Amino acid sequence: MGSSKFTNYTVKPDRYDEVFARTGQPRAHWEQFAGTMAHMGQTELLRHARAVRRAVEQDGVTYNIYADAKGTDRPWEVDLLPLILGPTEWHVLASAVAQRARLLNAVLADLYGAGRLLTEGLLPPAIIYGHRNYLWPCRGVEPLGGTYLHLYSCDLARSPDGRWWVLADRTQGPSGAGYALQNRLIVGPMHGTLFRTLGVQRLAHFFRTLQQRLAALAPTEGVPPAGEPPLIALLTPGPYNETYFEHVFLARYLGFALVEGADLTVRDHRVYLKTLEGLKRVHVLLRRLDDEYCDPATLRADSALGVPGLLAAAQAGQVVIANALGSGVLENPALLGFLPGICQALLGESLVLPSVATWWCGEAPALDHVIAHLPDLVMKPAFPSMKMEATFGYTLDAPARERMIKRLRDNPHAYVAQERIGLSQAPTWVNKRQGFEPRAIGLRLYAVAGANGYEVMPGGLTRVSPEADTEVISMQRGGSSKDTWVLDGAATNWESLLQPRITARDLVRGGRYSPSRAVENSFWMGRYAERVENFGRLLRTTAHRLVENDAADSLGMEMLLALCDTEKLREAPTTSLGRRKKRGTSPDATPSSDAWVIAAVGDARIGNGLPANTARLLYCTTQIRERISLDNWYTVQRLAREHEPVPTNVEEAITVLNRMLPACTALAGYAFDDMTRDEVWQFLLLGRQIERLAFLASTVRQMLVRPAPTRDTALGGLLEVGNSIITYRARYQRQPELLPVIDLLVFDESNPHAVCFQLVGLERALEALTTKVHFQPANDLRVLIRALHNFDLARLDELGRTGAPAPESDGLVAVLAACQRVAYGLSDELAQRFFIHASERAQTSVAA
Structure with a gap:
């Protein structure tokens, strides 16, 4: 060959080689390129190969092979040589x-x-x-x-x-x-x-x-x-x-x-x-x-x-x-076989670029020719509705050939045959x-x-x-x-749509518009990411207590199980009829029963379990993949696979949760430090805040309405679920008590896992949103914020000392219930206003 790089390269005698003539010399238009290749060492070739792979990875170039286990992540393949x-x-x-x-x-x-x-x-x-x-x-x-x-x-x-x-x-x-x-x-x-x-x-x-x-x-x-x-x-x-x-x-x-x-x-x-x-x-x-x-x-x-x-x-x-x-x-x-005549009829010209010889079997002479020359032809479906791969006649043995001929005779108009080209x-x-x-x-x-x-x-x-x-x-x-x-x-x-240099006049800070689908999927990405983290902490806290099996903590365990029931984490897998059997209060759902924890962590059939919610998170993230960083994307993918293989005992379930929760924290970090502050980011943040507000309000409210022994025993678990145990220990250096726990998880505006923190953050996020578009929520969050600001903590002090149950008249339970209700209502309002556009028919003439 013309270059040592192609010493072992073979030009097949029955094929046309694009680079080399049959003499082994480069074709005329390849001579200069081949000459340059002759002076390129193996080290440089390997460097070029690595550079190509790196460029594909950096640009995120992919192609989805449906039958490939790597699916949407298969990197695009491009060769060194053009x-x-x-x-x-x-x-x-x-x-x-x-x-x-x-x-x-x-x-x-x-x-x-x-x-x-x-x-x-x-x-x-x-x-x-x-x-x-x-x-x-x-x-x-x-x-x-x-x-x-x-x-x-x-x-x-x-x-x-x-x-x-x-x-x-x-x-x-x-x-x-x-x-x-x-x-x-x-x-x-x-x-x-x-x-x-x-x-x-x-x-x-x-x-x-x-x-x-x-x-x-x-x-x-x-x-x-x-x-x-x-x-x-x-x-x-x-x-x-x-x-x-x-x-x-x-x-x-x-x-x-x-x-x-x-x-x-x-x-x-x-x-x-x-x-x-x-x-x-x-x-x-x-x-x-x-x-x-x-x-x-x-x-x-x-x-x-x-x-x-x-x-x-x-x-x-x-x-x-x-x-x-x-x-x-x-x-x-x-159609291919008819194009020469059609070209002459419609354009008055001869067809310059011929089609490969094609016979439509719906014509009797063509069918006879195809059957007689089947080994030399390639059989294809005439219509895309036919799910059939191309069949090479020479690959058919005698029985397969007879079956093909029968199919051709039974339904000739559905098949074409083409000449096989080397x-x-x-x-x-x-x-x-x-x-x-x-x-x-x-x-x-x-x-x-x-x-x-x-x-x-x-x-x-x-x-x-x-x-x-x-x-x-x-x-x-x-x-x-x-x-x-x-x-x-x-x-x-040298024309290019890519500008060689961006000047001050070309600088862009934001897009022309944000499609509703993008902000909707961003919103739900935020909600599902937060939900997976919340449920992960709840399940890990519960699983640890199952392993410890401490009789003194049985009342606290009762509280955790009630929270899991509220979030539908103790449901049985879906049956073949699509029905569920709730485990919640069944006789075998005692604190020592652990099958439901394993299922909630690893069984995708549990409707609100972690695998189901990580799958929803992955779906939403996939819809806005072009708007997030590769690190963010890879973290979501990893999170969706963490439950595999499915754990077989509670200890393995805890190991899975210990892998998942740092990934959840990474997602939160990407949300706050890895995305441009555009509308898509705003809705992702809104989704996170709404989900966390609803979860925290529900969790604390359920604890408050419990009898005093259950309530007080559950305080440590509540701090773990609310991701605030370290903060509590740093401040108080003592066992959890009702008043400081409630202050930390409800009233503390410096704690990102407090109800008041979420209300204030949501109110600010909605203010930022309304500077761009008109939106007035049905419920004013400032009313709830004022209710918490004006709440007399001394009443909780008395509650903690007496051990009495928390009556509705205390007001805090009612405020927390309102917080949960307003959070879900706000989610529905955002969907109606920005995702569905159900009320905008009258605006279409203006928007046009």
Whole structure:
């Protein structure tokens, strides 16, 4: 080979190698890069490999493999070496991809308009009408600007003779452009000198065209005030989608709002974003949601991802949707074989970039050909509703081949067959072998609809097979990727959407808006984080007493068990019928019974147990993952796994709790010292304060209404549950007594675990909130604060000396009950005002 780095690299005779000719010498457009590689030592290669992995980790680039145990945390894989395309080859490819985008846009216009392709027999009706993404409500509706495909991509493969073939068209919400850009940001600087010397074309112009074109298409009726750009949003299925990182990255890069279906509402055929400040008109949606899930009111009724009424808003011309609803009908391999004739009919041109040879089995001659040549073909489903993997004919033994033929004859219109192409290969760095090996590659190219036609990204996403001998390239099967360099002899355009330098004029302190979903999930993240910590302390205190089994503390244990009952921590696991059997006061629920503690700590079936609440915390955190630090995220993930493996005895349960509570403290620290003080942080803090106030008020109130012996014995446990035992000991150096305990846990405004501290903090937080938006809670917290300030502690002194029960007339029990009631009421008020926006219909015309 042309470089010692590729001494053991093999060019397969039946494959096209992207770097080396069959002579073993680098291809012409690779010579300079290969020459530089020849002078690069193994140490430098390893340093580059580490730099790539570090960049991926620092940028948090991930891809979700649904079948992978690592799931959403799987790091994105990008190779050291790019795929390089020469200028002559690229000009042909770019022109052909632009033509294909024009063609498919024209096909959509015909299918939802005149219908010439079907009436003239250029397309079999079964291919279209049998596809679930052919949306009948879209017939006769032309999108604003006449563009159906704003963004298009196609998957290409190079055959052994060096020709490129289209394997598939991506027309709904083509993914990967953001990953292509991220690859460039990682790999480009690593080869900085070569990148500049070779004149690699940049990608920014492609994204700027997308940005500008969508803004230009925004409906003119109800436009924002002069000087304010239209609101463009990227509609994502959410953080569990395989390419969610890309959605976040593109939204930030393009300056679009990242929204989920729950963030949007349709009022009077207009789409609005629910924000903390109210409803904001959305003019353009760049969607990453499949057609059928976009509108549960008209399309798929069971979709929880879409926006009810979205299709009607598009039909009314009140929102631009890119790509247009119904464009998914073209993601159908059965179409490929008909495109040459369609291109001639609609464009009057020959199709430049051919599709891989494809036969739709719904035609009798095609079916006969497929059955006769099955070992040479790849069988695929014609429609996405069929859950079937591609089947390679040569892998079928005789019985499997007969079963496949039977399926083809029984339901021929549901299958297509494609010629099997030996995919081209390229050198790819393999970390575990610390060297380069050949891997099959595929190329995904992108086109964007500009003002003067389609423009093709000068690059793309090169996908790499996970193993050397494989027939399928799939990121879901563990594949990796490469940056794609397009060389151009002309001067390189150094345009970039990333500013080279931020000036004082560009400084930003805050965003344009905070989506209601973000603040809602932040609020509940705060509540669940606080709840897990509260329950963790309660369970640990109780578990310690179970282990000690001190008869003298039996009354205190009775109090702790009552608190656990109040918080539903002693429920039995859910049965197969969804019913629960409460353990609470059953005969076997004595202080020595410990099975319920183990279950509350480790059994996810306990509805209010720690595993269930940490799962809820993880869910809420996942929804705002892009707004929190990696340390914060990793702590939540670790917390959600701490109960695994499930403890088998109380001692193991205590060990789990001793691991969980420091993580809870870390989360509290991140909340106060690791987040920007924006609206999302404000609501996280509100959630924490409301949850702690309700828990403290309930806990102290229940202690006060207990008979004196139980009450006095429980004071030490109460201090532990309230995380104030160290403070008490430092102040009093004596056994817990009623008056100082109540003072510390209720009245002490310097103790963050006191009721009064939470009331004052909540009142200040609400004041800060009302400086930005109008909000007037039904209950004035200052009334409760004054009630505590005016309370005569001497009455508690008398109570402590006499040992009498605490009557309601003492007033403190009533105030604490009111604190708990007001906390939960405030939570409901915040939800109604800022999360649901149930009362804002009258405001929509103003917000528009």
